[in-house]
Amino acid sequence: MFYEKKVDLRSRRKMTDFLVNHFRYSTMNSWNLSKSYANKIKISTLGLTHEQASEAFDVLSADGWWDEISFPIDEFTAECSGEFTIGSNGRSGGYLVLYRSAHESTGHKSWCRTCGQRNFAKVFTIPAGNEGIVAAEVLRTNCTFRAEVYLEQPSIQDLKFPEVQKTALVRKYLAELKSQNYTLGNKCGKCGAYGDKGRVNYEHEPRILRVMSGGMDEDKDYEEWSIGQLRDRVELVCRFDRACDAIRDNFIDLIDNCKVVEEVVMVPRNVKRLVCAVGAAV
Known part of the structure; x- marks a missing residue:
């Protein structure tokens, strides 16, 4: 253990001392005045030998080390x-x-199986039979009309079942389709793919991790915390320290077992040049 410390989780005083004395650093720039628990990972503070420190600076010049x-x-x-x-x-x-x-959800509901483009609308799967005819009519008109108006549409008038049932289906799909953004087909707006190669709904909507810039426990009076609250926070900070130890160990393993090799990489680029007819003046 380099950053992680053993803390007696039975002692209020030792847990409080650990939190109060833990190193802190700004969460953004120093001017935002917000700080949180932190650890310094500068080369000079990692406990490296002289040889390791020299190798470390070489590693930092390489791409992809982090x-x-x-x-x-x-x-x-x-x-x-x-x-x-x-x-x-x-x-x-x-x-x-x-x-x-x-x-947090990105808000994307579907994606293209050909080009990977994401879309904020779901692909609506039309049910089979009469129910599908009602659903398609409601979606085609973008849920514009009242239920009674849909009963007058030719496609729904031609259905051979009672109006009470038609009204119930219309209201069902008005409620469902108004609550979500749907498209009738699955054609991709970017590459034009459709059918088996077009858009498909996500089983689980993609998410992003939003990081808050506010400080942590800056104005807290640990003496007012319950023993359970103190223990939970100490365990969290210890897990943080343990993760920092793992990153340090990985870095030391990298400098001990890898070397930086400089290569020349040819990068293709498009150029425009003149091509003249034979005998033409250039």
């Missing part, structure tokens, strides 16, 4: 059900900071 070591953040966020996460802050990203967070 992606190789930062997966404990995803694990921590998942353990906290998205209510807390870890972010880097500071001029050179030299601090890991504990943030409040929350999962």
Whole structure:
């Protein structure tokens, strides 16, 4: 353990001392005056040997090094059900900071199986039989009319069942289709794909993680907290410290077992040039 500390969860005083004395850092820029629990991860503070520190600066010059070591953040966020996460802050990203967070839906309801384009409307699957005729008419007119008006539409008038049943179906689909944004077909507005290659509804709507920039426990009087509240917060901060330890361990493993190799990468680019007829002056 480098950042994580053993805390006696039976002692109010020791838990309070741990929270009060834990290192803190700004959640945004210093001018926003909000701070949260944090750990310093600058090269000079990681407890590296001279040789490791020299290698570390080489690693920082390589592309993708952070992606190789930062997966404990995803694990921590998942353990906290998205209510807390870890972010880097500071001029050179030299601090890991504990943030409040929350999962939020992007609002997308469907996606294209050909180009991947997302859409905010659901694809409406028309039921079979007479019910499908009613549903299609309601959707085609964008739920514009009252139920009585739909009964006068030729497609619904031709149906061979009682008007009471027709009215019930119309009202059912008016309520359902007004509450959601639907399209009748599944054609993609970007690439034009449809049918088996077109849009399909998400089983689970995509979500993003929104990170709050506010501080944590800055104005709290721990003496007023119950022993249970103190214990929950200490356990959270200890999990945060443990995740920081895992990131540090990953970084040390990276500098001990990997080396930075410089390569020349050819990047194709489009150019325009003149092509002249034979004998023409250039």
